[in-house]
Amino acid sequence: MANGEPLVQLLTPDGERIDRVTGSDGVEYSVDFTDEEYRGLYRDLVTVRRLDAEATALQRQGELGIWASCLGQEAAQVGSGRALQPQDMVFPTYREHGVLYCRGIDPIMPLSLFRGVDQGAWDPAEFKFGLYTIVIGAQTLHATGYAMGVAKDGKVGGPDGEAVIAYFGDGASAQGDVNEAFIWSSVFNAPVVFFCQNNQYAISEPLERQTRIPLYKRSAGFGFPGIRVDGNDVLATYAVTKHALNHARAGQGPTLIEAYTYRMGAHTTSDDPTRYRIPAEVESWQARDPITRLATFLTHHHIANTDFFADVEEEVRQAAALLRERVLALADPDPDSLFDHAYPNGSPEIVAQRREHSRYAASFSAL
């Protein structure tokens, strides 16, 4: 339960494993991982947290323009990210570094974006992971349109079908775009999963400014199922997302998942959360940390020992050092390249703007 509402949980904050649980949607949720797979999830969580911390440090040292940390949300992102099939398409916000990592994208990519040396340099078609979207909620409509296209192409129906997942936040749930996406996906039975990370805040605005009912209940009014999952439980997040994706790929339409979690850090490095939330609240969520609970479970069940934890620690230390080195070595782009990717085949306006920009830049060297 969270705030009196049922939520799917397979690993308690104390690291106790719940074998199976029936969700408020009547579905029975469970996972069946090998020891190696459990250790893999732990490695993912720790890696994502360490690389995220390195990015925050790099911003503090002036090496990135800004950083939106996913601290505290690793289980929601890794659990859902690992539930994806290769053919599934992802539409992220700006905070989905954990999902990006699970998609096999070089983890330097979001850092080069926030360093301002490119505009998101991964290929969405190759990795089936769209570009980071800053416009709150917009990607839910992109995902819905894409999912309608997938259905029209005849790619749903059966276990090899394609599914689409759209990530968004509790704040975004109040956007018109998100509500329109709910309507369209429902009416057209689009194969899309709406994955809302309810991290309790939209910058400084708390959840109660977005909704009078629990977010997972919103979907009922639009005519499709909604479920709340413990977003700090990587096992439950995996199970719930897997089920919703399979539901979509089988042609049974959209699902709303509310991953109940907490943004442990600042909204971005430009924000100071001490101005609007109290330490006791942050501490209460610290006790629900996604990594600690998995470590406890692995230890108690002899799935991992101290050597394993030490090895992972060393691995991620080296990965973070390498990431730092590579970020510092990123070359500044030619300022004119800003215009390169505005349109795939250019446009007369862009050509004129580029010319004007070149003239402006050249005026400095003339001084």
Ligand SMILES: Cc1ncc(C[n+]2csc(CCOP(=O)(O)OP(=O)(O)O)c2C)c(N)n1
């Ligand atoms: C359309 C739009 N309006 C406002 C903003 C400014 N803005 C950036 S992040 C944010 C809050 C988003 O909160 P939430 O959806 O909960 O996601 P979180 O950042 O907590 O992951 C706002 C209002 C924006 N980027 N786009």
Ligand SMILES: [Mg+2]
């Ligand atoms: Mg939020």
